[in-house]
Amino acid sequence: MLKGIHHAAIICSDYAVSKRFYTETLGLAVLAEHYRAERDSYKLDLQLPDGSQIELFSFPDRPPRPSYPEARGLRHLAFRVDSVEAVAARLQAAGVAVEPIREDEYTGKKFTFFADPDALPLELYEQ
Structure with missing residues (x-):
């Protein structure tokens, strides 16, 4: 039935900083990048060598993670x-x-x- 994980989605607070971290520091490849004006949001599709992906989103004013790392x-x-x-x-x-x-x-x-x-x-x- 399930064949693997296609992607994980991450919402970041500073798009430029997170984009640099995931592409330059971690070396993920950029598949696509879109700015959605109606949401004031970027969506960056990143790919790992095995084909799995990370979707990096920026949304204004999102709350921080409640705790590290044991939040529900x-x-x-x-x-x-x-x-x-x-x-x-x-x-x-x-x-x-x-x-x-x-x-x-x-x-x-x-x-x-x-x-x-x-x-x-x-x-x-x-x-």
Whole structure:
């Protein structure tokens, strides 16, 4: 029935800052960018190498996330990587704070967390 995740949608507070973070820092490819005047909103379609996508939206005056990261709803967004250490080092070199690398007690895989410009919790998870 379900074949995978097509996209995750993210609402940001500063479109230019978040666009730069997701395209330059994380290296996602831009598929399309639209400004919707009636909503005073941008919609940026970004793609990861496996074809999955992130829709980045800007809407004026949206409330902040209630807590980090245990608010009800989506807890975090995880990215599959070959090497958690390598990607974490690249993020740290770009000025992104990365939590200490941990090991999943059930799978033995390495993972760590970092945040986007709006403090959305993001995870690196080793494949």
